[in-house]
Structures are given as structure tokens and as C-alpha cells.
Amino acid sequence: MAGEMVGEYPKLCAWAETNIEETWTFYRLPLAHHKHLKSTNLLERFNQEIKRRTLVVRIFPNESSCLRLIRAVASEQHEEWMEGSRHLNADLLREQIKPMKRTMMT
Numbered sequence: 631m632a633g634e635m636v637g638e639y640p641k642l643c644a645w646a647e648t649n650i651e652e653t654w655t656f657y658r659l660p661l662a663h664h665k666h667l668k669s670t671n672l673l674e675r676f677n678q679e680i681k682r683r684t685l686v687v688r689i690f691p692n693e694s695s696c697l698r699l700i701r702a703v704a705s706e707q708h709e710e711w712m713e714g715s716r717h718l719n720a721d722l723l724r725e726q727i728k729p730m731k732r733t734m735m736t
Contacts, residue, residue, distance in 0.1 A: 660722040676707055 680703050690696040
């Protein structure tokens with residue numbers, strides 16, 4: 631079965647082999663974060679905000695002006711995620727990192 635997939639989806643299989651470590655990173659995070667990371671709600675909301683803002687402008691003089699607006703929206707969203715209502719608890723991450731640092735030092 632696995633051999634069939636490589637023949638049928640060579641690019642996907644090569645990508646998966648290259649990026650498997652990033653996939654396992656999800657499982658290293660605290661369980662309390664998993665439910666938020668499995669959902670695409672934050673991303674969907676972010677895309678809606680970009681769409682809402684670009685529809686207000688309607689016509690951009692060039693591509694770079696559109697990108698400036700999107701970067702501004704992304705910057706605002708980043709600040710809100712970092713300072714506003716937190717979806718991920720940073721304290722849980724800090725507690726998890728402490729044992730990892732100790733094992734790396736030994």
C-alpha cells in the first residue's frame with residue numbers, strides 16, 4: 631500500500647518525508663492547546679478580516695499597496711493574539727520547556 635502511494639503521489643510523499651518533524655511538533659505541545667490548534671477558526675477569521683478590509687478599498691493602484699494593507703491587518707491581528715484574549719496558555723509552554731532544557735544540558 632505505501633509503495634502504491636509513492637508511485638501515485640511522489641511529490642506529496644517527498645514533502646511528507648521532508649516535513650515529518652514539523653508534524654510531530656504538534657504532539658510535543660501541551661494537550662490543552664491541541665483543541666485550538668486543530669481548528670482553523672482563527673485562520674478563517676483572519677481571512678475574513680482581510681477580505682472585509684480589501685473590499686472597502688475596492689481598487690488598489692498596484693500590488694504593493696494591497697500587500698501593505700494585508701501586512702497592516704496581519705500586524706494588528708498579531709498584537710491582538712499576543713495581548714488580547716489568549717487562545718494558547720504561554721505558562722503551559724514555559725513549564726513544558728523547562729524539563730526539555732534540563733535534558734538538553736545533561
